[in-house]
Amino acid sequence: MQINTQRFLSDLHTLRQFGAAGSGKGVQRRAYTEADIAARDWLSDQMRAIGLRVEMDAMGNLFGLWPDDALSLLLGSHSDTQPEGGWLDGALGVIAGLEIARAARERGGPRVSVVSFQDEEGRFGVTTGSAVWSGTLTQSQADLVTDSDGTTLATARAALGARVTGPVDPSRFSGYIEMHIEQGPWLDQSGEKAGVVSAIVGIRDMVVTLTGAQNHAGTTPMHLRRDTFQGLAEFAARLPEALAPIVTPASVWTIGHVALHPGAHSVIPGECRFSMQWRDGSIERLAEMESTIRNLLSEITAKRGLGLSYGPKLGLDPVDMAPHLRAALEAAADEECPGAWRTMPSGALHDATGVSRLMPAAMLFTPSIGGISHDFAEDTAEPDLETGLRILAKAVLKLAGNDAP
Amino acid sequence: MQINTQRFLSDLHTLRQFGAAGSGKGVQRRAYTEADIAARDWLSDQMRAIGLRVEMDAMGNLFGLWPDDALSLLLGSHSDTQPEGGWLDGALGVIAGLEIARAARERGGPRVSVVSFQDEEGRFGVTTGSAVWSGTLTQSQADLVTDSDGTTLATARAALGARVTGPVDPSRFSGYIEMHIEQGPWLDQSGEKAGVVSAIVGIRDMVVTLTGAQNHAGTTPMHLRRDTFQGLAEFAARLPEALAPIVTPASVWTIGHVALHPGAHSVIPGECRFSMQWRDGSIERLAEMESTIRNLLSEITAKRGLGLSYGPKLGLDPVDMAPHLRAALEAAADEECPGAWRTMPSGALHDATGVSRLMPAAMLFTPSIGGISHDFAEDTAEPDLETGLRILAKAVLKLAGNDAP
Numbered sequence: 001m002q003i004n005t006q007r008f009l010s011d012l013h014t015l016r017q018f019g020a021a022g023s024g025k026g027v028q029r030r031a032y033t034e035a036d037i038a039a040r041d042w043l044s045d046q047m048r049a050i051g052l053r054v055e056m057d058a059m060g061n062l063f064g065l066w067p068d069d070a071l072s073l074l075l076g077s078h079s080d081t082q083p084e085g086g087w088l089d090g091a092l093g094v095i096a097g098l099e100i101a102r103a104a105r106e107r108g109g110p111r112v113s114v115v116s117f118q119d120e121e122g123r124f125g126v127t128t129g130s131a132v133w134s135g136t137l138t139q140s141q142a143d144l145v146t147d148s149d150g151t152t153l154a155t156a157r158a159a160l161g162a163r164v165t166g167p168v169d170p171s172r173f174s175g176y177i178e179m180h181i182e183q184g185p186w187l188d189q190s191g192e193k194a195g196v197v198s199a200i201v202g203i204r205d206m207v208v209t210l211t212g213a214q215n216h217a218g219t220t221p222m223h224l225r226r227d228t229f230q231g232l233a234e235f236a237a238r239l240p241e242a243l244a245p246i247v248t249p250a251s252v253w254t255i256g257h258v259a260l261h262p263g264a265h266s267v268i269p270g271e272c273r274f275s276m277q278w279r280d281g282s283i284e285r286l287a288e289m290e291s292t293i294r295n296l297l298s299e300i301t302a303k304r305g306l307g308l309s310y311g312p313k314l315g316l317d318p319v320d321m322a323p324h325l326r327a328a329l330e331a332a333a334d335e336e337c338p339g340a341w342r343t344m345p346s347g348a349l350h351d352a353t354g355v356s357r358l359m360p361a362a363m364l365f366t367p368s369i370g371g372i373s374h375d376f377a378e379d380t381a382e383p384d385l386e387t388g389l390r391i392l393a394k395a396v397l398k399l400a401g402n403d404a405p
Numbered sequence: 406m407q408i409n410t411q412r413f414l415s416d417l418h419t420l421r422q423f424g425a426a427g428s429g430k431g432v433q434r435r436a437y438t439e440a441d442i443a444a445r446d447w448l449s450d451q452m453r454a455i456g457l458r459v460e461m462d463a464m465g466n467l468f469g470l471w472p473d474d475a476l477s478l479l480l481g482s483h484s485d486t487q488p489e490g491g492w493l494d495g496a497l498g499v500i501a502g503l504e505i506a507r508a509a510r511e512r513g514g515p516r517v518s519v520v521s522f523q524d525e526e527g528r529f530g531v532t533t534g535s536a537v538w539s540g541t542l543t544q545s546q547a548d549l550v551t552d553s554d555g556t557t558l559a560t561a562r563a564a565l566g567a568r569v570t571g572p573v574d575p576s577r578f579s580g581y582i583e584m585h586i587e588q589g590p591w592l593d594q595s596g597e598k599a600g601v602v603s604a605i606v607g608i609r610d611m612v613v614t615l616t617g618a619q620n621h622a623g624t625t626p627m628h629l630r631r632d633t634f635q636g637l638a639e640f641a642a643r644l645p646e647a648l649a650p651i652v653t654p655a656s657v658w659t660i661g662h663v664a665l666h667p668g669a670h671s672v673i674p675g676e677c678r679f680s681m682q683w684r685d686g687s688i689e690r691l692a693e694m695e696s697t698i699r700n701l702l703s704e705i706t707a708k709r710g711l712g713l714s715y716g717p718k719l720g721l722d723p724v725d726m727a728p729h730l731r732a733a734l735e736a737a738a739d740e741e742c743p744g745a746w747r748t749m750p751s752g753a754l755h756d757a758t759g760v761s762r763l764m765p766a767a768m769l770f771t772p773s774i775g776g777i778s779h780d781f782a783e784d785t786a787e788p789d790l791e792t793g794l795r796i797l798a799k800a801v802l803k804l805a806g807n808d809a810p
Binding site for chain 1: 590591624637638655660661663665671
């Protein structure tokens, strides 16, 4: 099987023209926008050109299927982007899958199919397309979700029109391998060329509300205040020390959203809502972190006379990657860049999270320069992209073994 | 001079019918609304009925002038309310002035004039009517200001129509005394009946912006984050200790507004803007507090690799109350409620802030039940209102001394 790295890079650069924006290699290609649908049309043409059968399900997940009905290995990721995204992100995995399928078609095998999932970046949720395909979410639930402009998914996906051919049966695939940029700094900082993902970390996310006493910022003495923001500040400042005995260097936690009410300079905030999110590869550690978070909040709010309530806790459990797929990627990495790759967890969610409910799934990371992601400035050195492609192609061959046609 | 507490309370209850709303004794009487103008018409009638000469300036500040042109003492406050206000707030001082002027008219002196300033509650700014009268703000500057619905002050004040008689010369007054509810908890908690204001505290207010690195909340390890909210949390949590050596129990500071960018659960906030406001009666202490705030922010942002910038610093300097007016109030309080009054700063702004630029000014506080203000639930026990009225009347007599007609 003869992969062509020039063709692969050329396709990546062509794809980034759909929605090219901002600075450098920036792209704006949100799910279901004109640019996204045009990119899917172009991808469909490339798939057809190499003899794959193009199908699209109701969500807009685009498949290029190996033309016979025997089991094939599914390669891909997603081609939609964040509102301000880079040229690689998921597009890398889609184009890598396309190049390997093309090389396999030229040689008559192994059987490889390609997918570009829809709305991985969450215009309407999180990994929406693969979540519906894997049954985490029903189509009718998803259809009710609105984007930040109030458009429902049902309305947005109507733009797919006659492209939709119907459901694609997951049982036709033997497994799924997703190549993706790391989106973090580990490989870039160590100078390594690739990461084989051991597990996708689990996420817990909840909205916390503190209630206190809204009052005049001039006439209310400090010792009589029940200031909800001061409660949050103490919590956020003390949390690292409280979590220290439990966490590993790969554990993360984030307060990314804060809303004070009434939010005026001269009024003590009587209510404070904030997002509390934490991620870890161990389901037990996620639970220990939750206990620590809740205990610290209880202690601080009791001391300060504040009310404390929690919104629903959302979460996805950690997902281990399939051992045989992971082993093939590791063996291939060892041949392509010996001593310059690592096994690592994925701190971000990916389509592989949902797909792993349907079939064995694995992931391969390439380095992200500066760890930058979801930004026009996202990038990876082209030699590293080529190394990733070669590892993936080698792993595909190893998995096919003697079964390859 | 024979004040009549029944007449005084009855007038207060009549005035609260203009814009009566919400629960209890709640009032909605924003500046220039129908209810506000109707209340001013009713006040004008009461002034005329006791032989005061009614004048209104272009802002809508309503004066009831002692009919001869000799110097008179100006009593009053404002009769507009917050969007959701109580029945007392500034109305208390206006009606107290009216009752004392009435008693003085019945006796032929001392010379007392009455004022209800316009828009103290800041539909178009802060203490707008008295600020224009005292020259802090020009009428043409003020006219351009819009309320939260986009209406300009110029448009709003056109509703005053033929009521406007022209400018009122401040030099006709010997001084200004404003009675007002405390709007804080000190008198209510101590069980004291009155507060003689030593100074209206000064305010400093600025918007602080921290800049860091916006990044993925899953893939960015804790030790590599430049999380602006974590910087703010550390600052807010450490500020009380940093300020402790400088401040008094009357010093206050507030972070009332916080905006994180982009403000998403899964994104490390790369920018954080927050309001930092502090108040104190001493201009030196205000400056020391500012140094402490800036030093702590510099230390924390340097340590965390964050950018730090400041918006314009807004501020009003503290205003000392006129010693001879304050002495008269203290002597009167000592007679009316010996051992049950105190000297205290005002943590809130009042019309006296601006008026003190024109003439000697002083203030008298009555207790606020539960310290509640700017709320339908604001209230003061009627016996405490009567005590306040008696103190004010006695102070007026003491000031008149042998000059009283």
